[in-house]
Amino acid sequence: MNRLNVLLIDDEPERVQALKEALHSLGHHVVCQLPNTTHLNKRVEDTHPDIVIIDMDSPNRDTLESMSTMSKNNPRPIVFFAEQQNDRKTMSDAINAGVSAYISDGLQPDRVKAIMDTAIAHFDAHSSLRAELEKAKTQLADRKVIERAKGMLMKHQGCDEKQAFETLRKLAMDRGQKLPDVAQSVIDVLELTNGLSK
Amino acid sequence: MSAPLTLEKNNLKLGFVALLDCAPLVVAREKGFFKKHGLNVVLCKESSWASIRDKVSFSLYDGAHMLAPMPLASTLGLNGNKTPMLTALALSQNGTAITLSLEFYTLLSKSIADWKDTSSVGAEFKKQVKNSKVKPVIATVYPYSNHHYLLRYWLEQQGINAETDVQLIAAPPTHMIPSLSNGAIDGYCVGEPWNSLALIQQIGGLLTTGHEIWGAHMEKVLGVTQEWANAHPNSHKALVNALYEACQWAEDSANKEELFQLLALPPYLDQAATQLANYTPPLAMEQHFAGKHVNVPDPKQGEFLLGQMLDCGQLSDTDNPADFATISRTVYRQDLFQKWVS
Numbered sequence: 208m209n210r211l212n213v214l215l216i217d218d219e220p221e222r223v224q225a226l227k228e229a230l231h232s233l234g235h236h237v238v239c240q241l242p243n244t245t246h247l248n249k250r251v252e253d254t255h256p257d258i259v260i261i262d263m264d265s266p267n268r269d270t271l272e273s274m275s276t277m278s279k280n281n282p283r284p285i286v287f288f289a290e291q292q293n294d295r296k297t298m299s300d301a302i303n304a305g306v307s308a309y310i311s312d313g314l315q316p317d318r319v320k321a322i323m324d325t326a327i328a329h330f331d332a333h334s335s336l337r338a339e340l341e342k343a344k345t346q347l348a349d350r351k352v353i354e355r356a357k358g359m360l361m362k363h364q365g366c367d368e369k370q371a372f373e374t375l376r377k378l379a380m381d382r383g384q385k386l387p388d389v390a391q392s393v394i395d396v397l398e399l400t401n402g403l404s405k
Numbered sequence: 406m407s408a409p410l411t412l413e414k415n416n417l418k419l420g421f422v423a424l425l426d427c428a429p430l431v432v433a434r435e436k437g438f439f440k441k442h443g444l445n446v447v448l449c450k451e452s453s454w455a456s457i458r459d460k461v462s463f464s465l466y467d468g469a470h471m472l473a474p475m476p477l478a479s480t481l482g483l484n485g486n487k488t489p490m491l492t493a494l495a496l497s498q499n500g501t502a503i504t505l506s507l508e509f510y511t512l513l514s515k516s517i518a519d520w521k522d523t524s525s526v527g528a529e530f531k532k533q534v535k536n537s538k539v540k541p542v543i544a545t546v547y548p549y550s551n552h553h554y555l556l557r558y559w560l561e562q563q564g565i566n567a568e569t570d571v572q573l574i575a576a577p578p579t580h581m582i583p584s585l586s587n588g589a590i591d592g593y594c595v596g597e598p599w600n601s602l603a604l605i606q607q608i609g610g611l612l613t614t615g616h617e618i619w620g621a622h623m624e625k626v627l628g629v630t631q632e633w634a635n636a637h638p639n640s641h642k643a644l645v646n647a648l649y650e651a652c653q654w655a656e657d658s659a660n661k662e663e664l665f666q667l668l669a670l671p672p673y674l675d676q677a678a679t680q681l682a683n684y685t686p687p688l689a690m691e692q693h694f695a696g697k698h699v700n701v702p703d704p705k706q707g708e709f710l711l712g713q714m715l716d717c718g719q720l721s722d723t724d725n726p727a728d729f730a731t732i733s734r735t736v737y738r739q740d741l742f743q744k745w746v747s
Contacts, residue, residue: 381675400666
């Protein structure tokens, strides 16, 4: 029987739903978890996952990696996917798609391959959708603010549009603010410091 | 003057984590040190050390702001994919501390006359730990880091068993302050600004600093893969020189105000930086970006870190301590630093 316990840690509701359904249809049991939890350690102990799939951008990755080394009492050490899997191509695809995965010690890596491929496909599909989704959700006025902040960040940071958008998104996550509000504050800060440096 | 070197690559991507000691990277970009050395650098903010390691390992980034033990752990394959890495420049020294919840700190304060008297602080802390009805919970961020080793080292020094007397857990830096104030944890050992921020917000008290525990030690480094270093010797040299100059700038007290203005820019430390500009913690963190020995990636310190890894069970007993010197020399490239920076 190939049924595995999968713990999915992700804060993108659309992606969680789609990936959960896909993994269910492969016959796996999926437990979902929003990443903004303070009790990740306990959650991992309780669910005994065979595999954890987590958004590459989640700060909880370090927590997961610590769990296997912090205490000898942690029952099922979770190891980074690559430790058992010498498939550099899959790893590289996963990192590019923004997926990271941890599998419990002793699990055969080949049992995980199909799960990884599914996760990578869903993360890839979602990342091209994300900007579109964001656009559809925001009002025209907000969209203009976001576009302007993106433009200023691209100029100031020398980065591309995708990275500027990611920067805004991460700031919004860190501050717990909405994207248009973060965009406005980025504009304010960068306008104020115009001429400060360079 | 010698002819300028031809750089193998001008456009670089470097990863960083939003901590106070990412300052040299921010300064090098904002004050034009990268440009001066012919480099166009995009700085990419990461939320975890794990992602820093992976993106450097898999060549998404040319290099990164790394925890001092990280290139070593990656070279040994201790965490994830085994990728030989090296550093030719230490970016900072010290800057880690242990902060306690206000409740734990206040109770401890009753029996401590002088917080600078480290042996009595340790002894009283031990008493309070042993008397606690529930094991005190202490958090760190990442297993292959000074903050993790420092905490274990200090606990052991006090005769406190890290496995049985306390509960060590891991949490992301951004969760530390809320967890400390809501009682989920009793203390943490992390890098700046997370200690100073708890002190400024008056939700924690400073137990001791990394500098008190170990003396001066290498904290963050510029990490690249050995493969990248071999393929880009001239770009690597330019990068090291640009960052070295940025380190000098960041250390200069005349630039302090501007440094914090730069750090507060998105996407660096964001608003947190503005709170720190005029704050002096009660125990000196001794965090430095430049000065005697500060920027040298010293293989002796690498050997010390290997010893720490061994002590907390991250290296297997079969790893031969006699090889420590050899391994450390391949990772902490004092020779490159001395050749390039003069």
